[in-house]
Amino acid sequence: xxxxxxxxxxxxxxxxxxLLLAILFALHSKPIDAAEIPLAGRNxxxxxxxxxxxxxxxxxxxGIPITPNLNAFTxxxxxxxxxxxxxxxxNTSDAEFMVHTSLLPASKGAVFNQFTSGSYHSIGNILKKxxxxxxxxxxxxxxxxxxxxxxxxxxxxxFDSAAQYAPGLKIGLGLADRPFYTETAHQLLTLKEPFFAxxxxxxxxxxxxxxxxxxxxxxxxxxxxxxxxxxxxxxYADGALGLFIAELRHxxxxxxxxxxxxxxxxxxxxxxxxxxxxxxxxxxxxQTKASSNTIKPALWRARTQVPxxxxxxxxxxxxxxxxxxxxxxxxxxxxxxxxxxxxxSVGTNLMHGVPPxxxxxxxxxxxxxxxxxxxxxxxxxxxxxxxxxxxxxxxEGRLLFSGTIKRAIKMLEASDKVLExxx
Ligand code: GP9
Ligand code: MN
Numbered sequence: 001x002x003x004x005x006x007x008x009x010x011x012x013x014x015x016x017x018x019l020l021l022a023i024l025f026a027l028h029s030k031p032i033d034a035a036e037i038p039l040a041g042r043n044x045x046x047x048x049x050x051x052x053x054x055x056x057x058x059x060x061x062x063g064i065p066i067t068p069n070l071n072a073f074t075x076x077x078x079x080x081x082x083x084x085x086x087x088x089x090x091n092t093s094d095a096e097f098m099v100h101t102s103l104l105p106a107s108k109g110a111v112f113n114q115f116t117s118g119s120y121h122s123i124g125n126i127l128k129k130x131x132x133x134x135x136x137x138x139x140x141x142x143x144x145x146x147x148x149x150x151x152x153x154x155x156x157x158x159f160d161s162a163a164q165y166a167p168g169l170k171i172g173l174g175l176a177d178r179p180f181y182t183e184t185a186h187q188l189l190t191l192k193e194p195f196f197a198x199x200x201x202x203x204x205x206x207x208x209x210x211x212x213x214x215x216x217x218x219x220x221x222x223x224x225x226x227x228x229x230x231x232x233x234x235x236y237a238d239g240a241l242g243l244f245i246a247e248l249r250h251x252x253x254x255x256x257x258x259x260x261x262x263x264x265x266x267x268x269x270x271x272x273x274x275x276x277x278x279x280x281x282x283x284x285x286x287q288t289k290a291s292s293n294t295i296k297p298a299l300w301r302a303r304t305q306v307p308x309x310x311x312x313x314x315x316x317x318x319x320x321x322x323x324x325x326x327x328x329x330x331x332x333x334x335x336x337x338x339x340x341x342x343x344x345s346v347g348t349n350l351m352h353g354v355p356p357x358x359x360x361x362x363x364x365x366x367x368x369x370x371x372x373x374x375x376x377x378x379x380x381x382x383x384x385x386x387x388x389x390x391x392x393x394x395x396e397g398r399l400l401f402s403g404t405i406k407r408a409i410k411m412l413e414a415s416d417k418v419l420e421x422x423x
Pocket of ligand 2: 050051091092093264265
């Protein structure tokens with residue numbers, strides 16, 4: 001049998017199972033019923049990392065780590081090292097929508113502009129039923145992405161945008177991450193506990209213009225390029241994140257909370273493909289020559305992975321999971337961690353295992369180390385995500401993965417059905 005077909009058995013994520021046991025044992029000296037909830041009653045803090053791709057994590061440039069803080073945090077929590085952004089026409093807002101509802105984005109445009117009526121079975125609404133207060137913090141003008149209209153449907157009661165923050169350094173679209181996080185850390189202390197807070201950073205967003213006075217990270221040999229500027233923006237965003245987590249730790253909030261750190265989508269434009277590959281080749285193998293400039297779509301897809309990390313001091317043991325997961329799995333998992341169901345979700349509870357595949361709005365799918373794309377009724381292209389090579393195509397590709405393709409279409413349809421109830 002072909003190693004890649006739909007009939008292969010999915011490796012059971014045994015580490016996750018062991019982790020769950022570790023969590024249960026860490027909290028109770030004797031075994032407890034798995035229905036008991038390890039994190040119930042904790043505050044939940046989402047930290048949304050703008051345009052933050054995974055490929056820089058653990059990497060250095062000129063001997064300096066690009067993401068020293070995130071590098072350390074990945075060792076302190078439950079780290080999903082292959083999380084794919086599933087955003088579509090709504091960019092940031094699609095990521096927000098998924099991490100609140102475990103539903104997929106709309107087939108056209110942003111959910112936030114079209115499906116705003118009623119009340120979603122969102123993490124905010126679910127936690128409110130448990131007595132939580134809910135709030136969102138973002139250093140941009142309020143009306144971007146129709147947030148003031150959509151947030152009530154997601155059960156998010158308070159929304160502090162740029163107007164509520166003291167004027168401070170502006171980077172790119174809005175308030176720079178450092179002053180933003182500093183003031184947000186203070187505001188969190190004013191919330192009545194337990195709370196659900198959604199903290200949306202901004203400085204990772206293009207045009208990646210970080211003043212040298214704010215961060216002296218030297219991106220040579222990429223100085224003056226979009227790629228170099230992006231590394232600087234991420235270095236700055238990581239530094240600001242480090243200070244925020246330190247403040248939460250210092251104030252005592254961190255140890256009473258579950259922090260969920262995730263990236264929303266990629267930040268680099270495709271025009272930076274060659275520099276990205278050059279950077280990865282140099283850093284990983286010590287080669288100095290530029291890589292081929294032939295764009296391999298599957299490699300680009302793999303490079304757009306975003307961070308996903310669950311931090312809960314004393315309740316979640318450090319572990320890492322390398323199987324592919326998606327943003328659509330986040331809300332469902334958080335609900336389960338807090339002892340709640342998420343009705344209508346098309347995500348997976350990552351505490352029980354990884355999803356069988358990650359589906360994207362455009363119809364492509366990631367299954368293990370493969371990307372199934374350009375799917376038609378009679379054909380499909382299947383690429384190896386590790387080297388970008390085409391491994392199956394045409395009828396063969398379609399037939400080998402017909403079961404997965406069918407299930408992915410069903411998942412998209414199920415999600416669309418819920419959206420329609422909110423038009
Ligand atoms: C806007 C910010 C960026 O407030 O969230 O949005 P994006 O351009 O990434 O969708
Ligand atoms: Mn964004």
